[in-house]
Amino acid sequence: MRKVALVGAGVSKFGVRKASYRDLIWEAGKACFDAVPGVKPRDVEGLVVGSVMPERTAFQSHISSLAAEALGIRPGALSARTEHMCASGTVGIRYAYAFIAAGLADLVMVLGVEKLNQPSGDEAILNMGTGVDREWEAAFGLTAPPCFALAAQRHMAEYGTTEEQLALVGVKNHTHASKNPNAHFGKGATLDQVLCSRMISTPLRLFMCSPITDGAAAVVLASEDRARDLTDRPVWIRGTGQALDGFQLTSLHEDYAHWPALRRAAGAAYRMAGVTAADVDVAEVHDCFAIAELIAYEELGFCAKGEAGPFVAAGRSDYGGDVVVNPRGGLIGCGHPLGATGVAQAAEIFVQLRNEAGARQVPDAALGLTHNNSGMGEHVVMLYGREAA
Amino acid sequence: MSYFRAVDPFPLESPEQTRLAAFYAGLADGRLTTTRCTGCDRTAWPPRLFCPECGADGVEWVDLPREGTVHGFTVQETGLPAGFPAPRVFAIVTVGGHRIFTVLLDADPARVAVGQPVRFVPLAIDPDSKGNPRWLPAFTPSA
Known part of the structure; x- marks a missing residue:
C-alpha cells in the first residue's frame, strides 16, 4: 500500500448558524483550500462527503455532487457520500485513504457537513431517532x-x-x-x-x-509524492x-x-x-x-x-x-x-x-x-x- | 397532520407492511411473542425472519414469559422527541434470558431499581395512516 497524508484542513464556524447547508460546505471547503495553496479545486480527483440527514433537514439528497459543484471540484476518480450516523466523517476519511493507498487516486477531499437546526428544534430531536432502530427503539422515543x-x-x-x-x-x-x-x-x-x-x-x-449543531469541516488527503510536493509538513x-x-x-x-x-x-x-x-x-x-x-x-x-x-x-x-x-x-x-x-x-x-x-x-x-x-x-x-x- | 404522518416514527405493523405482523397481532391479544429457529431451537429477540446462528430459514412463533426484571434504566427528564412526554423511564429488562429495550409505564422514577420485577403490558400508540391500531411491548412494575 502507498503512504497517505493529510495536506490541508479547514472548518466552518460551528453553532446554531444563520447559514444554509450549501453555505456551510462553502465555508469549510474554502478554509481547507486556503490551508493548502498548491491545490486548486480542479486538481482534486475525488470527493467524499459525510452527511447523515440532509434529506430530513435540508430536503436534499445527491450530496457529493452538490458539494463538488459548490466547490468547483470535478471528480474523475471518486465521488461518494458516506452515511454512518455520527461516524460518517471518519468513515469517509477511511474510504479516501483506501482509494489513495490502493493507487486509484492521488488527491481526494473529504468533507463533512450537517445542518441540524432546521426546520425546527423539536424536529431536530425527533430526527435523531433515525439513528437508532425505528421498530425496536425509536418508536419508544x-x-x-x-x-x-x-x-x-x-x-x-x-x-x-x-x-x-x-x-x-x-x-x-x-x-x-x-x-x-x-x-x-x-x-x-x-x-x-x-x-x-x-x-x-x-x-x-x-x-x-453535546449540543445540536450546524457545521462543516474538510480535509485533503494525498499520496506520498503529491503530499511532499504540496507541503513540507504532511500529517x-x-x-x-x-x-x-x-x-x-x-x-x-x-x-x-x-x-x-x-x-x-x-x-x-x-x-x-x-x-x-x-x-x-x-x-x-x-x-x-x-x-x-x-x-x-x-x-x-x-x-x-x-x-x-x-x-x-x-x-x-x-x-x-x-x-x-x-x-x-x-x-x-x-x-x-x-x-x-x-x-x-x-x-x-x-x-x-x-x-x-x-x-x-x-x-x-x-x-x-x-x-x-x-x-x-x-x-x-x-x-x-x-x-x- | 399530513406532515407528521411523513415523519411517523412508529413501526409499520400490518400484514401488508411487515412479515413480523404476527408479533404485533400478538401484542394486540396481550401476548409477548418472538421467533424460534426450527433448525437449532434458538430463540431470538427481537423476532427475525431467519436464524443468524445456523442460517436455517424456518422460524416459528413462541410466547415469552410475561414477567421480567430491570437490567438497567435511565429517566429522561428533558430533550425528548416531539410527542413523547417527560419524564420517561427507559429500561432494558431481562425476560426469559433475553434483554428487551422498553419503557416502564406507571413507574415512579424515584423508585425504579435494577433487579426490580416488572411485567409485560401492551402499549397502544397512534394508529397507522389507514387507521389500524398499533402496539408496542412495554412493561410496568409488578408490585
Missing part, C-alpha cells in the same frame, strides 16, 4: 442520551465513578472550546455550572452532553481500525460500561501504526456525552478499566497530563454536526501535528489519535503521525 445514560449508570455502579468526575469532562471540554473560535460554545464552564445544569437523562446533565495516516459489536442496544455487551468494539478498533489501529496508547500525545475522542469520553480513555488504553474517573480528576487528560484529550473542545464544547465531527477531529489533529494550533497547541505533539463512534456499539479509530513511519 429513544434518542442518544438515554443510551449513554445507561452506560453512565453502569460505570458509576461498577467502578464508583461520580457525578463530579462526569462533570469534569464537561468543564475541561467547555474550557478548551473557549480557546477555539470555531466552537459552538465559547464561555467555558465551572464545575458548579455543569453540576447545576438541567438534567437530560439521569445522570447526564446538559453540560455533559501521515499511520493506522486505522473500525469494529462493530451491534446496532440495537440489546445486541451490545450486557455491561454497557464495556465497549469491546472500541478496544478492537483501537487495537487494529495501534498494530498497524506499530505504536501503543502511551505514545499518543493528543487525542480527539467522541465525547458525545461525558461518559463516552471516560469509557474511551479506558478502551483506548490511556488508563486501566474503571479508572477513567480518577484519570480525568487528576488532570491526566488535560494539558500537562499523560495525553491531551479534545483540545478543540470536543463534541461537548465544539458541538456535534454529525457528519462533520469526524472530519473536524482530523482537522484538529492536522493543525496540532503541524504546530499551528495557536492557544490550543499541545507542546511537541508528534502522534495524534481520533476516535469517532456511531452509538456505543460501533467505533472508528485513526492514528496520525508527524513522521511517515
Whole structure:
C-alpha cells in the first residue's frame, strides 16, 4: 500500500448558524483550500462527503455532487457520500485513504457537513431517532442520551465513578472550546455550572452532553509524492481500525460500561501504526456525552478499566497530563454536526501535528489519535503521525 | 397532520407492511411473542425472519414469559422527541434470558431499581395512516 497524508484542513464556524447547508460546505471547503495553496479545486480527483440527514433537514439528497459543484471540484476518480450516523466523517476519511493507498487516486477531499437546526428544534430531536432502530427503539422515543445514560449508570455502579468526575469532562471540554473560535460554545464552564445544569437523562446533565449543531469541516488527503510536493509538513495516516459489536442496544455487551468494539478498533489501529496508547500525545475522542469520553480513555488504553474517573480528576487528560484529550473542545464544547465531527477531529489533529494550533497547541505533539463512534456499539479509530513511519 | 404522518416514527405493523405482523397481532391479544429457529431451537429477540446462528430459514412463533426484571434504566427528564412526554423511564429488562429495550409505564422514577420485577403490558400508540391500531411491548412494575 502507498503512504497517505493529510495536506490541508479547514472548518466552518460551528453553532446554531444563520447559514444554509450549501453555505456551510462553502465555508469549510474554502478554509481547507486556503490551508493548502498548491491545490486548486480542479486538481482534486475525488470527493467524499459525510452527511447523515440532509434529506430530513435540508430536503436534499445527491450530496457529493452538490458539494463538488459548490466547490468547483470535478471528480474523475471518486465521488461518494458516506452515511454512518455520527461516524460518517471518519468513515469517509477511511474510504479516501483506501482509494489513495490502493493507487486509484492521488488527491481526494473529504468533507463533512450537517445542518441540524432546521426546520425546527423539536424536529431536530425527533430526527435523531433515525439513528437508532425505528421498530425496536425509536418508536419508544429513544434518542442518544438515554443510551449513554445507561452506560453512565453502569460505570458509576461498577467502578464508583461520580457525578463530579462526569462533570469534569464537561468543564475541561467547555474550557478548551473557549480557546477555539470555531466552537459552538465559547464561555467555558465551572464545575458548579455543569453540576447545576438541567438534567437530560439521569445522570447526564446538559453540560455533559453535546449540543445540536450546524457545521462543516474538510480535509485533503494525498499520496506520498503529491503530499511532499504540496507541503513540507504532511500529517501521515499511520493506522486505522473500525469494529462493530451491534446496532440495537440489546445486541451490545450486557455491561454497557464495556465497549469491546472500541478496544478492537483501537487495537487494529495501534498494530498497524506499530505504536501503543502511551505514545499518543493528543487525542480527539467522541465525547458525545461525558461518559463516552471516560469509557474511551479506558478502551483506548490511556488508563486501566474503571479508572477513567480518577484519570480525568487528576488532570491526566488535560494539558500537562499523560495525553491531551479534545483540545478543540470536543463534541461537548465544539458541538456535534454529525457528519462533520469526524472530519473536524482530523482537522484538529492536522493543525496540532503541524504546530499551528495557536492557544490550543499541545507542546511537541508528534502522534495524534481520533476516535469517532456511531452509538456505543460501533467505533472508528485513526492514528496520525508527524513522521511517515 | 399530513406532515407528521411523513415523519411517523412508529413501526409499520400490518400484514401488508411487515412479515413480523404476527408479533404485533400478538401484542394486540396481550401476548409477548418472538421467533424460534426450527433448525437449532434458538430463540431470538427481537423476532427475525431467519436464524443468524445456523442460517436455517424456518422460524416459528413462541410466547415469552410475561414477567421480567430491570437490567438497567435511565429517566429522561428533558430533550425528548416531539410527542413523547417527560419524564420517561427507559429500561432494558431481562425476560426469559433475553434483554428487551422498553419503557416502564406507571413507574415512579424515584423508585425504579435494577433487579426490580416488572411485567409485560401492551402499549397502544397512534394508529397507522389507514387507521389500524398499533402496539408496542412495554412493561410496568409488578408490585
